[in-house]
Amino acid sequence: MTHADRGGLLLTGASGFVGQSLLLRWLRRTDLPATVLVRAADDRAAQARVAGLLEGLGADDAQCARIRALAADMTDFDPADVAARVLATGAPIDHVVHSAACVRFDQELEAARAVNVQGTSKMLDVAQRLHAARPLRRYVQVSTAYVSGAHDGSFGEDDRRVGQAFRNTYEQSKLESEELVTRHAAGGLPVQIVRPSIVVGDRESGWTAAFNVLYVPLRALVAGAVAAVPEHDTGVLDVVPVDYVADAILSLSDAPADGRVYHLTAGRHAITVGQLADAACKATGQDRPSRVSAETFAATLGETAAGRVLAANLGDYLPYLDVRTTFDSAGAEAYLAPRGVRVTPVTDYLPRLIAFAQERRWGRVRGALAARTRTLLAR
């Protein structure tokens, strides 16, 4: 953040994977207040929930004292009421970061829209009210690169509807929410849209709060439960570490907020499913599974008991093993790289991701290693 920033942050999704990382950075790198909207019975319960979260992340008392938590469910709040409660905290807001979302791929369209589209609509209303009271520096919509759907080829930061088919209601509802945001940008709200790709753990420590998406096939690979993997040249895996996403969102504080989209993606550092399998085997000293075409890969899963377990666990993620989209992140990189915020290939830090996941028994260990988490995040 720059010295010009004297106002605080209003953050949704603070209890989520990306939100936790962002909030902790905000507390460590600024001396500014943060107001967070979280699901809770009331504001007191919201404050208690966030205090517990911050304690687990290793925030100190002075950092915790800068947080005000307000209860708000994205599917069910009155924007006028929330804006009034935010203003009543007395903490001026410069940055609204809307990270809360339903990230499940198996929701009915209306359920996904209730959080992702209607929730965004409410947050835009809140932002407009705050902007009228005191100009905001920016409203940041945390979207996803996979608004691309199953687009074949390069998908750019200016691309939106390119005739793509959506794999699920998550992709569709996230694109619809972007469209709402763009309309508000045209109406004068200072807006940025950031599109991360697949977010994994911290590059230094391996820390993650979520063991879904990439961790499911990784776990099966590391357990030696995968007999075959797709050919080397199929299945683009665009993976970014959570520290890159959080650093980028903070660093973009001075970047144009005119409705523009920033791809927080690996871009030219993206790998393939086969390359990930090789790297995982190398990191854990295992033999490489044999290779099959992407088409026969799904069928081979059904041939063994372990494969069937993997297929069941992969479930809605299975279509992401055959992605043919590459993401052009030229705009974001041109801004971020000179500021020292750079993405690197996941193969460089994969051993740390695996080591952390193994230590946490792939998400089955919670709480017991809180102290270790604090140490890791303190770095």
Ligand SMILES: NC(=O)c1ccc[n+]([C@@H]2O[C@H](COP(=O)([O-])OP(=O)(O)OC[C@H]3O[C@@H](n4cnc5c(N)ncnc54)[C@H](OP(=O)(O)O)[C@@H]3O)[C@@H](O)[C@H]2O)c1
């Ligand atoms: N993780 C990725 O790989 C990835 C990739 C690309 C884009 N993104 C985007 O990044 C953002 C954050 O994702 P994440 O990985 O941090 O997800 P996450 O760990 O599942 O966190 C989701 C957050 O949204 C909140 N939320 C969900 N429904 C809500 C509701 N009805 N009202 C209020 N809050 C609600 C959750 O609160 P509770 O704790 O109360 O459930 C949680 O704080 C999302 O917008 C997502 O689309 C994520």
